[in-house]
Amino acid sequence: MDARRTPQHAAERLGRRRWTDARLRELPDLSGGRRRAAEDAIVLGNLDVVAGIARRVAPGYREQEDLRQVGCIGLVLAVRRFDPHVGDSFLAFAVPTVAGEIKRYLRDTGWVIRPPRGVQELSGRLDGAQSELAQMLGRTPTTAEVARHLHSSALRVGEAARARENLRPGSLDAPVNSSVDAESVADTLGVIDEALERAELRITLRAAMSDLTPRERLIIDLRFVQQCTQTEIAARIGVTQMQVSRLLAGILGRLRARLEQPQGTGASAARVAASPAAARTRRPAADARIAAPLAA
Secondary structure, eight states: OOGGGSHHHHHHHHHHHHHHHHHHHHGGGOOHHHHHHHHHHHHHTTHHHHHHHHHHHOTTOSOHHHHHHHHHHHHHHHHHHOOTTTOSOHHHHHHHHHHHHHHHHHHHHOOSSOOOHHHHHHHHHHHHHHHHHHHHHSSOOOHHHHHHHTTSOHHHHHHHHHHHHTSSOOOTTSBSSSSTTOOBTGGGSOOOOHHHHHHHHHHHHHHHHTTSOHHHHHHHIIIIISOOOHHHHHHHHTSOHHHHHHHHHHHHHHHHHHHHOOTTOOHHHHHHHTSHHHHHHHHHHHHHHHHHHHHO
16 A cells, blocks of 8 residues: 555644644744744645655656755745635645746746747746635636636646646657567657668669660669779770760760659750759769669
8 A cells, every 4th residue: 555545644644734734824923033933844844745746747857856946945935925814725825836836947947849939928827827726716726717817718728738748758768668678669650761762763763774875874884883993894895994984974964864854845955954064063963863773
């Protein structure tokens, strides 16, 4: 059984609540050092409340000690602001106040992806509204009650509340379930299939290479598939290295023009695309498109 749910613990909580309420009723009659000492005693007597709220507000936040320290500030503010004449339940007032301080801290320092400004502003107003309503009602207010208090819609209030709960996106390395050998979220994501993209390029290039002579196709195969140097190609086909260079430039120019020729255009467009000026501007990207499917 959870120790926090035992009858003994319930009795301790009831006793602490009564002690806290009694100390709070004494505060208006105290001043100076005596009041500060009484406030400190109330705060120290309710520190476990802060720890519980921090765990509920941000259970996955690694720096829980930072949240507890921020929550203690909220507890001090709740002690100083609580008015026994307005409401008689200190915890109903303290819980949203402490939670509000923690959420404000997370809002100001923890946003990884910031929501729209309007959502942020409404999120900041939720804390004060919830504290006021909690003291007046003696319980945690509903979303509809908070929306009426803020003159907003329940939909917008719910959106602002959810935005605060998603300060940090889940890690891609987090397991998808609680099993020991569970795969991570990243393992379930799709990736770009480069082979599929190369397949489309191969189809396009095959049609373009159909216009080449057998000798020209051999030169392309030696250069881009077998990765031969121009000197090695020259020895294979019986020409000089300078001639190989000119042959490659001409072959690539025609392939480039064919690959970049828009659908439905004629030979004149191909001649323009193959002109020296046009070729210089597009040569690197087009040559990469030609080489990639051949080398794959």
